[in-house]
Every structure is written in C-alpha cells, then in structure tokens.
Amino acid sequence: MLRIKDIDTYYGHVHAIKKISVNVDAGEFVTLIGANGAGKSTLLKSIIGLQPVKNGSIEFLGERIESDRSDAIIRRGISIVPEGRRVFPDFTVAENLAIGARARKSTSAEMQEDIDKILDQFPRLKERWKQKAGTMSGGEQQMVAIGRALMGRPKLLLLDEPSLGLAPLVVAELMTKLKEIHAAGATILLVEQNVTLALRVAQRGYLMESGEIIASDDAKALLESDAIRKAYLGIEH
Amino acid sequence: MTLSVKDISLRFGGVSALTNVSFDVQEGQVTGLIGPNGAGKTSLFNVVSGIYTPTSGQVFYNDHEISKLRLDQINRLGVARTFQNIMVFPELSLVENVMIGRQSRTKAGALSSIFRTRKERNERSEAERRSIELLSYVGLDKKKDELAKNLPYGEQRQLDIARALATDPKILLLDEPAAGLNLQERVSLKALIKKLNAMDYTIVLIEHDVKLVMDLCSRIVVLEYGNKISEGDPQQVQSDPKVIAAYLGSGGE
Amino acid sequence: ADTLKIGIIESISGAAAAYGDNHRKGTRLAIEEINNAGGFNGQPIEFHAEDDRSDPAAGINAAKKLIAQQKVDAIVGSSASLVTIAFTKENERYKVPAVNGQAGSPTVTEQGYKYTWRVNMTDGQLDSKAVEYFASQKGAKRFAFLVENSDYGKPPTQAAADRAKKVGATVTAYEQYNRGETDFKAQLSKIKETSPEVIFVHGYYTEGSIIARQIKELGINATLIVNMGQGVPKFVELAGAAANGAVFPTTWLPGLDNEKSKKFEEAFKAKYNHEPGAFEAGTYDSIYTVVEAAKRGGGSDPKQIQAGLAKLEGFEILLGKISFDEKNQNSGEVRLATFSNGKIVSFK
Amino acid sequence: MLLKKYGNIIAIAALVLIPLVLNDPFLTHMGIRATTAAIVVMGLTLFIGYTGQISLGHAAFFGLAAYISGILMKSGFPFLGSVAVATISVGILGCIVGLIVLRTSGHYLALASIAVGVILQTLVKNSSITGGPSGLTAVPSPSLFGWTMNSDLAYYYMVLLCMIVGFVVLRRITDSRTGDALRSIANNELAAQSLGIPVFKYKVLSFTVSTMFAAFAGTLFVHYDGFIDPDRMGLPISIFFFVMAFIGGIGNLYGSIIGAFAITILEEYAQGFGNYNVLVYGLLLAIVILFLPKGLSDLPNVIQRWRTR
Amino acid sequence: MENVIQQLIFGLSVGSTYALIALAITLVFRGMDVINFAQGEFFMAGAFMGFVFHVDLGLSMWLALPLSMASAFILGSLLERIFLRKLEENANGLSLLVMTIALFIMLRSVAQLIFGSSAYRFPAMTDGVLRFGGIQISAQYAIVIAATFIIMALLYVLFTKTALGLSLRAVAQDKTTARMMGINVSRVNNITFGLCSVLGAVAGIVYAPIAVLTFDMGQLIILKGFTAALLGGLGLVSGAVLGGFTLGVIEQYGTLLLASAYKDLVSFSILLLIILVKPNGLLGKKQIQKV
Numbered sequence A: 001m002l003r004i005k006d007i008d009t010y011y012g013h014v015h016a017i018k019k020i021s022v023n024v025d026a027g028e029f030v031t032l033i034g035a036n037g038a039g040k041s042t043l044l045k046s047i048i049g050l051q052p053v054k055n056g057s058i059e060f061l062g063e064r065i066e067s068d069r070s071d072a073i074i075r076r077g078i079s080i081v082p083e084g085r086r087v088f089p090d091f092t093v094a095e096n097l098a099i100g101a102r103a104r105k106s107t108s109a110e111m112q113e114d115i116d117k118i119l120d121q122f123p124r125l126k127e128r129w130k131q132k133a134g135t136m137s138g139g140e141q142q143m144v145a146i147g148r149a150l151m152g153r154p155k156l157l158l159l160d161e162p163s164l165g166l167a168p169l170v171v172a173e174l175m176t177k178l179k180e181i182h183a184a185g186a187t188i189l190l191v192e193q194n195v196t197l198a199l200r201v202a203q204r205g206y207l208m209e210s211g212e213i214i215a216s217d218d219a220k221a222l223l224e225s226d227a228i229r230k231a232y233l234g235i236e237h
Numbered sequence B: 001m002t003l004s005v006k007d008i009s010l011r012f013g014g015v016s017a018l019t020n021v022s023f024d025v026q027e028g029q030v031t032g033l034i035g036p037n038g039a040g041k042t043s044l045f046n047v048v049s050g051i052y053t054p055t056s057g058q059v060f061y062n063d064h065e066i067s068k069l070r071l072d073q074i075n076r077l078g079v080a081r082t083f084q085n086i087m088v089f090p091e092l093s094l095v096e097n098v099m100i101g102r103q104s105r106t107k108a109g110a111l112s113s114i115f116r117t118r119k120e121r122n123e124r125s126e127a128e129r130r131s132i133e134l135l136s137y138v139g140l141d142k143k144k145d146e147l148a149k150n151l152p153y154g155e156q157r158q159l160d161i162a163r164a165l166a167t168d169p170k171i172l173l174l175d176e177p178a179a180g181l182n183l184q185e186r187v188s189l190k191a192l193i194k195k196l197n198a199m200d201y202t203i204v205l206i207e208h209d210v211k212l213v214m215d216l217c218s219r220i221v222v223l224e225y226g227n228k229i230s231e232g233d234p235q236q237v238q239s240d241p242k243v244i245a246a247y248l249g250s251g252g253e
Numbered sequence C: 001a002d003t004l005k006i007g008i009i010e011s012i013s014g015a016a017a018a019y020g021d022n023h024r025k026g027t028r029l030a031i032e033e034i035n036n037a038g039g040f041n042g043q044p045i046e047f048h049a050e051d052d053r054s055d056p057a058a059g060i061n062a063a064k065k066l067i068a069q070q071k072v073d074a075i076v077g078s079s080a081s082l083v084t085i086a087f088t089k090e091n092e093r094y095k096v097p098a099v100n101g102q103a104g105s106p107t108v109t110e111q112g113y114k115y116t117w118r119v120n121m122t123d124g125q126l127d128s129k130a131v132e133y134f135a136s137q138k139g140a141k142r143f144a145f146l147v148e149n150s151d152y153g154k155p156p157t158q159a160a161a162d163r164a165k166k167v168g169a170t171v172t173a174y175e176q177y178n179r180g181e182t183d184f185k186a187q188l189s190k191i192k193e194t195s196p197e198v199i200f201v202h203g204y205y206t207e208g209s210i211i212a213r214q215i216k217e218l219g220i221n222a223t224l225i226v227n228m229g230q231g232v233p234k235f236v237e238l239a240g241a242a243a244n245g246a247v248f249p250t251t252w253l254p255g256l257d258n259e260k261s262k263k264f265e266e267a268f269k270a271k272y273n274h275e276p277g278a279f280e281a282g283t284y285d286s287i288y289t290v291v292e293a294a295k296r297g298g299g300s301d302p303k304q305i306q307a308g309l310a311k312l313e314g315f316e317i318l319l320g321k322i323s324f325d326e327k328n329q330n331s332g333e334v335r336l337a338t339f340s341n342g343k344i345v346s347f348k
Numbered sequence D: 001m002l003l004k005k006y007g008n009i010i011a012i013a014a015l016v017l018i019p020l021v022l023n024d025p026f027l028t029h030m031g032i033r034a035t036t037a038a039i040v041v042m043g044l045t046l047f048i049g050y051t052g053q054i055s056l057g058h059a060a061f062f063g064l065a066a067y068i069s070g071i072l073m074k075s076g077f078p079f080l081g082s083v084a085v086a087t088i089s090v091g092i093l094g095c096i097v098g099l100i101v102l103r104t105s106g107h108y109l110a111l112a113s114i115a116v117g118v119i120l121q122t123l124v125k126n127s128s129i130t131g132g133p134s135g136l137t138a139v140p141s142p143s144l145f146g147w148t149m150n151s152d153l154a155y156y157y158m159v160l161l162c163m164i165v166g167f168v169v170l171r172r173i174t175d176s177r178t179g180d181a182l183r184s185i186a187n188n189e190l191a192a193q194s195l196g197i198p199v200f201k202y203k204v205l206s207f208t209v210s211t212m213f214a215a216f217a218g219t220l221f222v223h224y225d226g227f228i229d230p231d232r233m234g235l236p237i238s239i240f241f242f243v244m245a246f247i248g249g250i251g252n253l254y255g256s257i258i259g260a261f262a263i264t265i266l267e268e269y270a271q272g273f274g275n276y277n278v279l280v281y282g283l284l285l286a287i288v289i290l291f292l293p294k295g296l297s298d299l300p301n302v303i304q305r306w307r308t309r
Numbered sequence E: 001m002e003n004v005i006q007q008l009i010f011g012l013s014v015g016s017t018y019a020l021i022a023l024a025i026t027l028v029f030r031g032m033d034v035i036n037f038a039q040g041e042f043f044m045a046g047a048f049m050g051f052v053f054h055v056d057l058g059l060s061m062w063l064a065l066p067l068s069m070a071s072a073f074i075l076g077s078l079l080e081r082i083f084l085r086k087l088e089e090n091a092n093g094l095s096l097l098v099m100t101i102a103l104f105i106m107l108r109s110v111a112q113l114i115f116g117s118s119a120y121r122f123p124a125m126t127d128g129v130l131r132f133g134g135i136q137i138s139a140q141y142a143i144v145i146a147a148t149f150i151i152m153a154l155l156y157v158l159f160t161k162t163a164l165g166l167s168l169r170a171v172a173q174d175k176t177t178a179r180m181m182g183i184n185v186s187r188v189n190n191i192t193f194g195l196c197s198v199l200g201a202v203a204g205i206v207y208a209p210i211a212v213l214t215f216d217m218g219q220l221i222i223l224k225g226f227t228a229a230l231l232g233g234l235g236l237v238s239g240a241v242l243g244g245f246t247l248g249v250i251e252q253y254g255t256l257l258l259a260s261a262y263k264d265l266v267s268f269s270i271l272l273l274i275i276l277v278k279p280n281g282l283l284g285k286k287q288i289q290k291v
C-alpha cells in the first residue's frame, strides 16, 4: 500500500532522512521506533508532503505521490495524528472532529456514527463537546487529535506518538482501539516512544537511528532482538 | 514547609478545573501530582506559578501569600516551572533560551549595556557560562547554537528544564517531563531529577509514567475531576482503591 | 540663445490630485501654445514636471531636484498650498523664482519670500469678498460656516468670518469636517438650529456636493456659498438639483466677454473636451507670466526672470492686469457666479 | 568574507564619501531624507522587530517633537536645547502612552497606537501655537556656537553621525541582557514572564526608546525642512515608517537602514514613470515582499541559496 | 426627544457604512488571519465596477449588481493568486499585512489611471426619504442598513453552518494542520479573498449613491472599518456590526455635543477607553491562554 524507496529529506543542510526505504502493505500494522531526533516525525512529514523529499519515490496505492501537495495526498485516504497534537485551538471539540471528516466528504449520517464511536472511546470529549480545544488539558487535546484522525476513516492511519500525555488507562484503551480498527481493515503506521507497547500491538517494526533504518523485522522478533534490548529494553526492570 | 496550597478552586465559566484542593510540599522532597487527563494538574501548576488567579483559596510560599502576584514576581521568589505544551523560544538558539532564564538573576540595565561597562560584560559572560553548564545537565550542550525550533520534540522538553533551572529556583515544577522520551532517555531524566533533588531543589512532578513517579516521589497527591482524591507515600497511593479506579487501573503496568 | 527651462511641481497623486489635474491641464496648454508660436527666443521652452504627492516634504524633494539637478530657470506650482509654502524656501535659497497660479492659502505669499510670486488671488480675499457682498448688497445678517478642517478650508473662512462680523453680520456657527467624510448631518443639524441665512462651505467639491445634497435633505433654507474650487461643472454633476442657486466667488469663469478668455476657452475645449475653470485659467496664466517675465527681464536666467517679474505691472492675463504688491501677491477682480439649471453663470 | 569583516567600515565610508565625490545637491538631499527616516525606523525596529509588538502611531511622536523643537527654536531657544527638550519630553510622553496602550496587544495595540496618533494629531491641528492646520513655517536652521548650518552637506553629515551613534546605541541594547529580554517577549510572552521577566516593564522601555528615536528624527527633520504640518503626524506616515522597517528586514538594525534608503530611493525612482509613479512604487514594493519576504537585508542569503541550488 | 432619536438614526446610518467594511475585514481576518488594508480599495473598486455597468453601460441595477459582484470575485481571486499565494507558505503574518498595503497603493493608483482624479456621481437607487412621524431617514441609507444585516446573516451562516466556513477558519488558525486535514489552503484563501472583494463591491455599490465616487474614497473608510471591526471584537460578525453602529453613534454625538473640529479626538479617546476596559472589543471574550 505504501512503498517508500530510497528517499532523502533535508532541513537546509541537515540531512534528516538518509536513503530510507519503508514498506507498509495493505492491512498491515507497522510501527516505527527510535530515539529522540532519529527522524521518525520527519519521515511521516515526508510521506504526507509536508517536508519535500530529495531523491527516491513514495508510492501510495500504486501511485507516485512524492511530488503531490499535502492536501491532495491526504485526500487519497490518509489521516495523521501529528506530533504535538496540533488541534485547532479556536475550534470546539465538535468542530475539530468535523474538520477531520472534511477530506472524505462524509455524509452526516456517517459522521454521526463516527462521532458516536469516538465519544464512546473518549467519554471525556463528550463532557467537553462545546469547549474550545485550545483551553483543554494536554491529554484531552491528544484525544481530540486522535478522534479527528479517525473521523477521516482513513485507508492509511499515521500516528506520531499518540500516547503522549495520555493517562495509563487511556493508553491501554487506545492500543486496544488501534488493534480493533486494524482488525476492521485499516492500515496503520505508528510512531511510538513506548517501544514495548508499540511492538506488542504492531505486526512489524522498523528501528530508526540518525535518519537511517537500522533494523526491521517482525514485531515479536524485534521485541526479543538484542539490538532493541540493549538500546531500549535492557535497562527495564 | 515551602509551598502550601490552601483550598484552591478554579472555575472557567461552567467548567470546574479545581475544587478546594489543599496540600503541602515539603522542602527538599520530590512530590508527585498524578491523576487522569483533565484532572486539573496543569491548572494547579498554572495557579501556583501565577498564570491563573484562583477563583478562591490561596497559595503560600514560605508563609508568604503568592496567589495575587504576577508570574514573573513568583518566579523571582524561587518558583520555576516547565510546560506541558512546548513553550521554548523558537527563534532563539539553545544557549540564548537558557540565558533568558538567567535574566532574573542578573542585573545589568539598558544604560550599562549602552556603555558596555566591565561589570555588564562580566555578568554576561558568566551568564553564558552557566547556561552552557545547564545545557550539559540535559545533554544539549553540543547543540547550543542550534535554533530551538529545529530540535526534535523530545529535546525541546529537555531544553525547557534547563531554562527553568537557569532561574535558580528553590522549587521546580515539572509538567510531564518524560513525555516524548523513550525508556533510555527516561532513565537519564530520572537520574537528573535525583541529582537535582540531591542538590536541594524541591521538586513537584506531574507525570503519567507511573513507574517514574513511584520511583522518584516520596509523596504523591492524586487529583480527579479537580478534587484531591488521595494523598500519601507511593505505597499508600498505589493501594488506594479510589486511585486504582480512577487512574491506575486494576491490571497495572 | 538659452532655452527656457520651467520646472513644474503639481499634485498628481495624493489628496490634492483633483486639483493637480487642473494644474496639469492649464500649464500644458500654455506651454503647447507658446511652443507652437515659436517658443521663447526662437527655442521651444522645456519643462520638467514632478509629482509632489500632495505632500510638503515631497514638494521639497521636487524643488531640490528641479533646481539642483535639472537646473530649471523657474518653478511653476504647486496646486496645494502647504506644498508651496514648504518648497518655496528652496527657491529663496537658490534664487530661482517660483510662480503660482492656483494655491489659495494667504501664507504662500505672506511668508514674504522675494522669489515667490502668485498670480491668482488668495482664498481669503475671495471668501471675504463673497461674504461682504452678501452682507452689504443682499442684506444677509446671519452666516454659518461649514469648512474643511485643514489649511485649505480654515484660514480663508476665518478671514471671511471676521469680515462678516466687521460689516455687522453675525456668525451663527462655524463647523468643521475632515477630508473624505461623507456624512455631515451632525454639523448641519447644529447649523440648522442657528437658522442662518447663508451657509458658507469651503472645501473640495467632492464633500461640498454631498453637503449641498444633505442641506436639502435636512430642509435647511439658506443660500449656499461655496469656495472657488467648487465652482466647477463637476459640482453640478455631483450635487444635482441641490447645486441650483449656490453661489461662489471666482477669479475667472467661462463666457467672459473678452478676446483672451474666448481664445483660451476655445483652445482648452479643443484639447480637453470640457470647459475650463478658474484653476485652469490661473495655472495657464502662471506659464505665460514666467515667459513674459523672461522676455522683460532680458533672458531665461533665473535672475533675469526674477527681474522681469518685477516689471510685469499691467501685463494682461486671463485673471486681469497684473499688479503685484510688496509681497509679490497679485491683486485682481473678484467675480461672483452661480449655478443656474446646471450652468455656471454670472451672479447678479 | 571580506565584506562581513569590513562591511561596517565600507558602508560608513560609502555613506561619507559618495555625497562628497558626486557632489550632487539633490543626492545629498535624498541622503538626508533617508538617514532621517533610518533613525525613526531603527527605533521602530526595536519595538516591532525585537519586541514583537506593533505601532502605527510613531509618526505622531516624530511630528510632535518636530513641532516642539521648531517652536522652541523660533522663540529663541538654542538649537541643542530645543532638540534635547523635544526629544526628552516626547520620550516622557511616549513612556506615559506606553503605560496606557501596552496593556493591549496585537491588533488592538495597533488600533490603540493609531488612536494615540490621531489624538495627538488633532490636538496639534487645532492648536494656535502650532500654526493649526497650516503648519509651522520658517523654522530656523540649526546653529551651533553662533555658526548657522545652512549647507546641506554639513547637515547630511550631522544626521549621518546621529544615525551611526543611534545604531551603535541600539546595537548595544539589542546585544545585551535587555535585548535578550525583548526578544524572548517577541518569541513567547508567557514563557518569558514565567522565567521572571517583567514583560510589561520591558515593553514600556522598548516603546519609550523607540518613541525617542522617532522624536529625535523629527527634530532633525523640522530644522532641515523648515516646515511641518499636522499631516506629517498622520497614519499614512506611520504606515510608511512601518513599511520601511518591514522592507529592510524586520528585527534587524541593518535592515532598518537599508529599508529607509531603499524606500526613499524607490519612491524617487518611481517619479521617472510620470503618472504611473504610484503604481510602479506599489508594484516594486509587492515584488520585494514576494521575493524577499524577510526583507532586503536577507538578499545575500537568498542569493546564496539560489546559487547552491 | 424626537431630535435625540433623529440624531441617533443619523448616527446609526453612518455607522452602517462602517459596519459594511468591518464585515469584510472580519471575513478576511477569519479566513486568512490578516487585516486587509486594501479593503477600502475593494470597496472603491466595487463602486466603480457598479458605475461602469450601471451608468456607463446603462444596465439596470438588477443586472449591474450581480455583474459587479462576479467581476469583483474575479478581481479578488486574481489578486490573491498573483500577490498573496506565494506568501501563504511563509509563516510571517507581517508580510501578508504589508502586501495588503502594497495592494492598497496599487489598486488606488490603477483606479486613478483609469478614472482620473475627479469625482463621479452614482445615481441613487431611490430618492425617497422615509418618514416616521417627525423622524426621517433617506431611503438609500435604509438600503445600506438592510445590506449590512443581510451580509451579517450570510457571513454568520457561512462561518457556522457551512463546510467552506469551517475550512476557512481552520486555515486561518493553522495552515499546516489544515493541509493535514486535506484542505486545499490556496483554494480556500483564493475564495476568501474573492469573497471579500465581493463584499467590498456590494458595500461600494449601496454606499456610492450617498457619497461620490473617487479613486481615493477607500482611504478614510478603511480606518473606520478597521476601528469598527476591533471595537466590536475582532473576528466576530456581530461585533463588526455592533462596532460600526457604535462608532457611528459616538461620532454623531461627539460632533453634536462638542466642537466638530475635535470630532476625531473625541471618538478616538472613547475608543481608547473602551479597548482599555475591554481589551478584546465590546463582544470579544477574554482570551485565557492555556499552557
């Protein structure tokens, strides 16, 4: 579904992504892990055209998208939970969710159905329905950002650290939810700092370091691999 | 006793962010503040640091009421904070970001800078030296001339800590410092907080990483829906059924 | 022989642009005529025009440029009084004469600069004459003023108000407005309360025509006098029926019974397709004045022109026979005109 | 490289020598215009660029000081005394105004500054000692120790010197602890305040200094032109200064000078297009904004980026 | 008493012209997060378009108005395409602001080049004067007031009830995130600017008969419109209208009760007082910054 081949991304002179290739097949649940500054967020930005790629190609559903405009890429059926939430601060929760459905031009019945599901998942949002997102707590905003992405009923869902700022219980529920929507047919690419958690829910994982993919394998295998253990898990317990 | 929160309530129109919350922070300790999303933790920091004026109740710092002061005044008394949402100065370099924190501990005025007095120059180079030192605490000294906006998310949070430290606070309020850090980085953060605590900083910590909180804090306050539902040492709190129901969950991590 | 080089400063853009347009038309017609008739000393006269943007500082820029860079022999302009007041200092300093045929503020010549000459009358003289006429000939006793709060509207009407008091009339109201405004009902309501017999409006014809309409709308029954600048066909076009009966003082108007005026009118209409007004006449005159001064002074040198200007007594221009006073201010005849059925006619 | 190191010296040498070598009185005149404007714009840059605030009322301070200095000197005050009194008194007024209007921010600050400008302008326009709407005429040229300065070249050097001194003063402020505080306010006011910076105090300071620069430039303006009228205090002139600050490069003192010179030249150059002058001026302005959104002082970077591409 | 009401009506009618401009300023602010300094020139341009269609070409008002609106839309979106599109990428809001100043200079100068410096008369749609007892209001002003309320209602619906309105507001808050929602930012901005030009045209055409047409008729009104928009509460549709009416009434009574020479001083002093007491305008809510 998503084929990234040998792309490079620069911020001025900073070479943030170095000749990276990543594949996500239809129906897969893939996670991307790596330390601060490894380039995970940059990769997501490159996929949706927010950071121009230098070389290589990005294919989505068989079509080249690397030189498309961001909004056009999104309208092909991608949703993203961006780094730092980026809710629309002056919009109410309701409006933030509504705008998430813009790209797909959902009917109002579909929208209502999605909204019900999201409010079910995050009851907190129901209480805050008419509140401006900018005045909500960090975790509440994160819920809005996730809900907003789900409103797009995406073919491919990109998540950049969705668990950030969420209380433990909510994180657990979120992961269950992700599994659910994956089971329902969505393709997911998840960036997470919480490596254990990510590798538990995902099928496959990529490990990034300084702009390069240094390992990629089955999630289980990665979870047990020495490289990961040393870098991330060895110190646990 | 350094910081004392007394009967604080905070309302925004219909929303009650805090209801009659009281607790004390003991000098030299690490106090944890936990609770579900939207429980009012950040709001409490905002009240203590002077961003919000409480609807009712008072905050005392060394028996001195601070709830009516402006935030820069509160900072000068020795209360510094970091932010849950990134609030670095995006267009300034890292060292400049931290040097802003030194402002409250330096004095030179506009006139002495116009005449470039020796005192002014010395003070400035001293501030710079100290800022770089603080950057090294959080491992960012190598990037000191980078613009803050170009840092990855996790490192911007670290910068925020260095900047708060630059104000030479007695109390440091940390709002989710571990968010966006991976396990290894959390270990360094834990070490840093321990080190700071050993250096006699009093610390109040908001975190959703329960393990980190339990390991670091000697006392924990739990909020839910703006109410304090529990308070005590890690054992007490962890076994409090109200806390388990509201926050920790029975499964446990 | 040397070519005569004239510098022109006019308000092509900015607030006074409409009057800059008059200035451009008047001066260019004169230059064209003179050059068609052989120019000065057998050489066509040259001119350099600068836009002062209706801004005094830009006027100074223009004067410096014309004098220092273009080395003109005389400057004609500007349409705006403040601009002229500001830049004539440069003429004084570099000893290059400036001749004005349009600006109305008394200050232009009151500053007492030796190198500043004005062929048209001041608005103060014109407005006072009109008021005096109505007070003494028409028995008007109650005058109200509504004037633009600027150098254009205030000084002449203050003079006129003083004159009114001197001849025994009362000034019932003196209201002001700002350039660009389009509603004057507050001022007019105040004026209405004082039941004046005459309302004197001094400003641009754009606001003036709206005021005329609103006077009718409020049902105020008084004779409307406007300043010379409003005495143009545009005023009727804009004010419509409300213009009827409005009176204005002027230095010149079409249809005068003299050869010069008729010739000018014809030539102007041929070139620009509409009737000229007093401003076109005055600015047209200002060019002829410079050229005649050069002739009488014996050459195109600034010094010679300056000398020639002093010898112009009796030289006939559209505005009458030239007679400069000790401050180089020309005097002249004030005529009263009125709008009657959309036409400008002499007022009896 | 060389340019970087000796840039200042080369620039100063050029500013000093060009009028002397070309000896074109009009060029000298434009030089005076540009340097005078540069002084206002540098001060404005401190407030807009460094502190991140906005003012559309600086022309009022410029004009007010011009009036004060002009009136004082006309009534027999010495030149230096008039300038000093005008600058300081307007600075005090600026401080008071700052204490009032800086309670607002953003667009509301822009409006408040416009309001202050209009109020001052209306007062001047309707007062009798200022000459009312007809302006203040016959303001004397400066005289120092009995010597009257009526050479444009000398005036140019005086204004140039003032500009350079002003630049150094502002440069030292912006490079100091105070400058850091101002920039932090521009970046994030709340964060700055939470770090102990008395934000309001610094804003007032920055506003006061910038009004004093405007005021000082106003006095230089009036003793040169010999004339000032209330329109010079108006919104269009304030916007004009603002545009200069922007075109040069906001938040950059070199940019202020470049902007002042560029706009002065641009406006003059456009005159060559006759009736089209205003259109050409507007178009050139638009082109600069389009291709150099960070201002003219960003030109070297843009060229470099263009080269490496 | 009657006079008091009459003067109030006069003030409100003038205020409605301010409100019209303020509404257009609100639209651009809500959609592009910039104050459009060229709004007065759109107003002027619209009035001249109406003049060309209605007077020069002799079309009936029913034809001339929609034609002018259509041409205004084209003008606005064209200008956006040429002069603003490139800047949208650039986060710097000041560059947009300065560009609208450049647009203001250009539009005005083009109008002067086409129509000259003199003034034109736009025939009134109706000459009547409506009278209620002793109180009168000219019918043309009644049209302006009606237009104000119609536009207010339309804008309200646009912002709160339509998908375009939602996109427009999203774009103003955060362009990058708007793109992440699949919104074509350039197109939305293009429509916004086109619409603001249309609003200018409508305002210009209903207002023109009251005044006269000149190339610089936009100059004063933009300041009043800007003031009105802020006075009511920047970005609020109802605020723009309230601000316009308030400003009109303040000016009317300022002129009546005090010397007219000090009219601006009075109204701007009151304005300054209001924004000091209510730093977000009459209807604006206090912004609490959440951190």
Ligand SMILES: Nc1ncnc2c1ncn2[C@@H]1O[C@H](COP(=O)(O)OP(=O)(O)OP(=O)(O)O)[C@@H](O)[C@H]1O
Residues within 6 Å of the ligand: A011, A012, A014, A016, A034, A035, A036, A037, A038, A039, A040, A041, A042, A043, A083, B149, B150, B151, B152, B153, B154, B155, B180
């Ligand atoms: N705007 C920018 N300009 C210059 N460099 C940048 C910019 N944004 C990111 N970088 C650099 O690119 C690299 C990758 O950053 P990125 O944000 O993708 O990291 P990340 O893996 O998402 O980190 P984190 O886990 O902290 O979010 C980092 O070294 C960072 O410094």
Ligand SMILES: Nc1ncnc2c1ncn2[C@@H]1O[C@H](COP(=O)(O)OP(=O)(O)OP(=O)(O)O)[C@@H](O)[C@H]1O
Residues within 6 Å of the ligand: A128, A131, A135, A136, A137, A138, A139, A140, A165, B012, B015, B016, B017, B035, B036, B037, B038, B039, B040, B041, B042, B043, B044, B084, E288, E289, E290
């Ligand atoms: N300015 C405001 N206006 C309205 N409601 C507010 C405002 N600030 C906070 N709130 C509400 O108060 C509640 C407490 O918010 P707060 O940010 O303190 O939560 P928190 O405990 O920090 O949560 P999190 O863990 O998600 O960061 C939230 O429900 C939030 O929506």
Ligand SMILES: [Mg+2]
Residues within 6 Å of the ligand: A040, A041, A042, A083, A160, B152, B153
């Ligand atoms: Mg990231």
Ligand SMILES: [Mg+2]
Residues within 6 Å of the ligand: A137, A138, A139, B041, B042, B043, B084
């Ligand atoms: Mg929080």
